[in-house]
Amino acid sequence: MLNFNPPIEEEKKYNDLKIVEVEPTIKINLRSNKREFSTKIGKILSILPPNEANTSSGNESYSLLWLSPDEWLVYSNNNTKSLNDQIELENNLFNEISKLNQGAVTNVSDHWVMINLKGSKIFDLLAKSCPFNFKNFKKKGSVVQTVVNHVDVIIHNKDDNDLNLFVRRSFSEDLWLWINDSARFL
Amino acid sequence: MFIINCPYCGERDQTEFSCGGEAHIERPKQPTELSDDQWAEYLFMRKNIKGIQFERWNHAHGCRKWFNMVRDTSNDKIQAVYKMGEKPPVK
Numbered sequence A: 001m002l003n004f005n006p007p008i009e010e011e012k013k014y015n016d017l018k019i020v021e022v023e024p025t026i027k028i029n030l031r032s033n034k035r036e037f038s039t040k041i042g043k044i045l046s047i048l049p050p051n052e053a054n055t056s057s058g059n060e061s062y063s064l065l066w067l068s069p070d071e072w073l074v075y076s077n078n079n080t081k082s083l084n085d086q087i088e089l090e091n092n093l094f095n096e097i098s099k100l101n102q103g104a105v106t107n108v109s110d111h112w113v114m115i116n117l118k119g120s121k122i123f124d125l126l127a128k129s130c131p132f133n134f135k136n137f138k139k140k141g142s143v144v145q146t147v148v149n150h151v152d153v154i155i156h157n158k159d160d161n162d163l164n165l166f167v168r169r170s171f172s173e174d175l176w177l178w179i180n181d182s183a184r185f186l
Numbered sequence B: 001m002f003i004i005n006c007p008y009c010g011e012r013d014q015t016e017f018s019c020g021g022e023a024h025i026e027r028p029k030q031p032t033e034l035s036d037d038q039w040a041e042y043l044f045m046r047k048n049i050k051g052i053q054f055e056r057w058n059h060a061h062g063c064r065k066w067f068n069m070v071r072d073t074s075n076d077k078i079q080a081v082y083k084m085g086e087k088p089p090v091k
C-alpha cells in the first residue's frame, strides 16, 4: 500500500539548507541477473537499469538506482502518484519479471522513507557523521549506499545541491532528529 | 580505520564492511564419514596467522556482496581484493 501515514510530516529550513519528507513515493526493489531483465524494465518504465556502479538512470516519472550488480531501486519522481498507479506498476513488473522467473520484484514503499535535502550545505551536513568521501559524488545521478550517524541510507544525487535520502522507516525519526540537530551547527 | 576497495562499489571506509573470517575453507564432501575431531577441525579451527591472510569480507552497509581479500594482519595492508569464486591473485 502506498504510504498514507508518513512518520515525519515536517519541513525544516536552515541557512542554505531545506529538508523535507517526500511522501507518498512509490518505491520498488528489483533483483535479477537474467539477460532479458534489462529489456523488460526498458519496456515497462522506458528507462534501462544502469550497469555502472554508483549511478542511476531516470525520466520524468521514475528514477532507477544501482544498488549492486543484480539489484536496483525504482522510485517515483513526483508525489502525485496514487495508490492505483502503484498497483498498476507493481502488477506490471510482477507479471513480466517475478512470474516469468526473470527476477524478484518487491514493493518497499513502506520500507524506505524518502527525505529530500536541498542547499549548498548538504554535504557539510552529511560529512558530520558519514565515512563516505563525497568528493566524487557531485556528479548528477550519483548513488551511494552508506551509513549516516550509524544508520543505513541510500543517497541519490538528483541535481546540484539536491539530494534524495532513503532511510528505513524505523530509523527515520532518529535520523531526522540527528539531521536537524546537526543543521544547527553548520 | 582503513580504506577497502569493494570490487563492486569502489573505495569505501572499513566501517561499512564486516569480516567473515578465513577464506577458501572447503566443506568436507562426506561429513557423515568424519570423526568428531575432523569435523571440529573443519568447523572451528582457523590459522589466524600474523602476516598474509586470505579472508572473506562483506560490504554490509553498501552493496551487501561477499568478496575475498588478501590482508597482512600485522599492518592491515591489503594486497588484493577479488570476487567470490575467483582464484587468489597472489600466493
Ligand SMILES: [Zn+2]
Residues within 6 Å of the ligand: B006, B007, B008, B009, B010, B059, B062, B063, B064, B065
Ligand atoms: Zn560494495
